Amino acid sequence: MKKGALIMSVKNENKPNPSQERRKQFVNSFFGTVPVKIGFAILVIIAFAAIFAPLVAPYDYNKQDLLNTLQAPGKEHLLGTDALGRDLLSRIIYGARASLSVGIVSTIIAGGIGITLGLIAGYLGKAADAIIMRIMDAMMSIPVVILALFLGSILGKGLGNIMLCIGIVMMPGYARMTRGQVLSVKQLDYVTAGKIGGATRIKNAAKHILPNCLAPNLVLATMNLGAAIMVEAGLSFLGMGINPPTPSWGAMVSEGYKYLAKAPHIAIVPGIFIILTVWSFNVCGDALRDATDPRLRGTK
């Protein structure tokens, strides 16, 4: 008996279980193309730099050197210095913190509120659905920048407020997506079967609806992260963003505009980083969507 059991267990160990299979397939699909590999790598590097900024940055981002302002990239300052003689590379690294944290936190806020509202609307249906969706529609018909300007003026400046502001502005997309998902899942038989089985409403939601909603929302979040970073950059450019001296890529582009003729790198380099980061998020988002959507696997 024991020997048989041993053989059986060894046999079973060699056979890969379905979830491991799925995971492997997912990873292969996700990292299928070159751009994704590059994008993911960029994100990892930027995230690393942002998290370990104090260790990575060669200078303190606020260390002013009034005698060495507007220096071109050189040995001492790899990316040159800005109008106050601060090292641009260090400011970009710390700027990654601002941009990434704004992007991530605002997305979490948007996703959190949006998904909850979408779940409520989709599951409860009827009046709740109508009211919530109309409010989302109303929010979506006010242009993002204008809504952000409003909220920014009301909430005031400061990192936390900017995150809240952008979070609120981007919320409707998640609500809509989630509601749509809930509606389509609701139709599926096993949910009805679950109901017949006497499962409570909440249990139903948790077990069946939620997991199916998460994937598309995750994709949406990855794409929206880039958008959130762009909105923050735009607000900073208009002077409505984060207060100095905290560096933010958008604000750096805005400040650099003044010195375009004599020190173009100040405006250009932060912009390049915005592009790299947003591009990487988008590319990963695309890949994520393709990897989680069984129909699209193989159409790339």
Add this chain to the structure above:
Amino acid sequence: MARYILKRLGQSLIVIFIVTIMVFVLMHSLPGDPVKIFLGDSATPEQVEYYTKEFGLDQPLYVQYFSWINGLLHGELGRSITYKLDVKNLMLQRLACTVSITLPAFIIALVIGVIFGVITSVNRGKPKDYVLTSIANVGIATPSFWVGILLVYVFSLKLAILPVQGYVSPTESLTGYLKCLVLPVIVLSLGHLASTTRQTRSSMLEVVSQDYIRTARSKGLSEKTVIYKHALRNALIPIVTMMGGAIGGLIGGTVVIESLFNIPGIGSLMLTAITNKDYMVVQNVTFFISLAVVIANLVVDILYGVIDPRIRVE
């Protein structure tokens, strides 16, 4: 069909109503006193009191709300506190300017975006696809103001072939208008061009794998007919639905562009008005922009319903 249209219409009206409440609440939540801003630093308390009454700002909020709505319905849009002009005229003037820039941008983004989208989907996997898709992907990741700054640097400063800033109305001088148009339109259309390309591509790819396309091909129709007559038409549907929201995006995009290029349009009007807490201007302009978006979405939804019966049953 009629039921569908009515339902959509009803929903849109509710949305518009909610928009008015939102805009009103947001506007009145802004810090600062518009009368003090308007009168400036030499305001005496008597002047403040006088003008507060004059602008009706001493009334309770719900009264102010209803008098605004009432005015809207009668076409009376109030007076701008900062510009001392009627909001209606101010808005139309600025709107004309913005539209003369965003409309070309919109058309360019749509047309070129679709063309690129078709090219990439037809040439999937080949270099053409790779190059154009990469450009599109970079395009949506590029901040418009950054591109604007670069273009100004190259074309206005270094090469001096285009004006640095400003706006000339087409009625005043066509060449002047066209010259002022180039840079802002390029910048504005960039993002939408890129996203339209991507949308068209994915939409086309999905359509092309459908059965009826295979049927059309097996019928012996030329590839061109298959692509443009059958595939594209169907692929365009989701793109067109996207256009409704694109209007909102374009208007929002103009805030930054107008600030950069010194264009006296709706965007810069909004920026000034929000800063100056110019109630009437902000409320009405935001309302009309939202109205435009809602109407666009409504029209698109109805058309979509006409084309695809499945939608109506939703």
Add this chain to the structure above:
Amino acid sequence: MKKRIITLLLSAAMVVSLLAGCGSASESNASTAVSEDAATTAASVSGDEKSNSSEATSASSSEESTPTLTSVVAVDQDSAGNLETTSTKSGGTLNIGTAQSPAVIGYVPELTGNSMMHFTRCAYESLTYYDNDGNIIGQLAKDWKEDPDEPSITFTLLEGVKFSDGTDFNADAVKWNLELYKEKGRSETNNIDSIEVIDDYTIKINLVEWQSSALEQIGFFIFYMSPTAVEKNGEDWVRQNSCGTGPYVVSGFEQGVSVSYVKNENYHIAGEPYLDGIEFKIFSDSTTLENAFKAGEVDVITYGQDCDLLNDLISFNGISFDGCSNGLGAESVGLIPSSADESDPFYKKEVRQALCYAVDWDSIVSSLSYGLYQRTNQWAVPGSETYNDEVVGYSYDPEKAKELLTEAGYSDGFETTLYTMSSGFYNNAAQAISAQLAEVGITANIEIVDATKGNDLMTNGWTGLYWHFASIGPDLGLYMGRHLDTNGAYYAKGIQHPDDALKLLGEIRTATDHDIKVEKELEMQKLIYDEYALFGMPLYVNSAKHIRYNYVKGGEFAAADAISWSPATCWLDK
């Protein structure tokens, strides 16, 4: 071992040469001193004080002792004064680029602030003006008589002058306008008790009390609209148009965008104006303004004072910089702490003094302005009549700052807010100042404000530090009073008002002897700056520079007064 010594020596050598280089660099920076006006960079912020100038003083300005922009830009210069030799050409439209944005353009009682002057003077005129040495000359008045005993001023008006609508300019019109100013609460007419029309061209103005600056307040800062036009067309129309006696008439006004003027065919000086029209283009961004100027899209930049703009344009060929050499219209920019509230750390003078010691103002100003801004440490242009050489000021001494803070009970420092505009020099300087304050324990959190909020802070008070824009004309009774008075119009709500300072202010205002007045003004400088550090630390002097292409002749930009020009005499040589 050997290697290490060589490395050490090399680094030491580098450090030494660096220090030496820095030393000479800052010296040469300090020598090119050019001042600017704050208002434009901070797009329509505060610098718009109602500027009442004082008695004309030919203040020796920066341009005597140090090379200025006018001399640096050598080559094709043509001084604005030497017109007589060249024959003028008529015609053409002058394009002016400016950051100033008037809300209304023609209803003069609502046009306040220095920066509006260059618009106003296109269509309107005042009773008196100045010559290039700062002496009062007549514009719409050909003569005047002051009587300190009554007290009154009697003006004899110019005859044959018409408003742009064809109606006559006469004593009745003057009375009508003065009464309107009074009705609108303008401070220039506060001192007017009654007005008597003696005849068509003679008008007697009875004052409430004698003030040495009364003549200029009434003469220079009040403009005259056609009563007929205002009554016929209404205030609203006049706001968007003009009806003055000036050389041009408003033909188009788009707020925030542009102002267009055409020639006034009824202008009272024969042959003038030369231009067909003037077009003001309004720019909210100074870089865009600079680019437009370089591209030739505008011919003149008025009130150009952004140091980056000036620095970029210094080496540009074919242009001239016009500044005022007689001290009239000068402004200063400084950092002012809130001292009104007892709970505010800056309530105590030791803390305000600590603020002054804690920052290296000289190097911040010189490096951030490329040496173009001139420093001052009091309420006057260095070298002018009311500039007190004996004011000690505050050297850069962080240790002393910490000592003072401890004395005041803030040995652990404190937190406060530094409000600033988002652009250019202000933003950079604010960050530099904040960093240095941090080193003595003062945490100054930067908060960006826009023009509107800035105005609000200035009028209604603030808590913390903010930029101080002040008209620093020589007459302290007039200019400093507007801040120092308990109910002053500018910054007054945010600061305390020491009794002895107020008393001295009163004495300055009522002084009848000029020398005694100056003596007291010098005393005031010491009291306010050395004793109380009430206005914090002034950073630099700002007299607007107008920048024009050399083919723009005449115009007398800033010749008589930093904020004015003579539109009638301007012509284009092309």
